[in-house]
Amino acid sequence: MLTGKQKRFLRSKAHHLDPIFQVGKGGTNENMYGQIRDALEARELIKVSVLQNCEEDKDTVAENLSKRSGAELVQVIGNTIVLYKESKEKKTIELPS
Structure with a gap:
């Protein structure tokens, strides 16, 4: 947390x-969750854009993405x-305590 x-x-x-x-x-x-997991391992911090034609609510999408990819939800701002x-192999971001 x-x-x-x-x-x-x-x-x-970000x-x-x-x-x-x-x-x-x-x-x-499922394919998207896998790709997001891979991207998070490589970059640690990513942005995902929710397009206007998305049938799901952006908050629901954010919750699903964070749960299914094992990531922490940092922010939902606008449609982003x-x-x-935290990456296991390529840790680059040092969080403040």
Whole structure:
């Protein structure tokens, strides 16, 4: 579980990132969860964009993505979701305590 201080730190890190996944009309699926897990292992911090034609609510999508990928939900702002998961192999982000 992330503290408020850690979430603020991660939000500042994520500010300059571009979304690398888009959730559209089809919603989320197992293939997407796997790809997000792989991306989180490589990058630790990612953004996911929820398109306007997505049939699911963005908060529901964010909750599903964080649960199914084992990531921490950092923020949902607008139609963008920020996820964080500490990498086992390529740890680059040092969280404040």
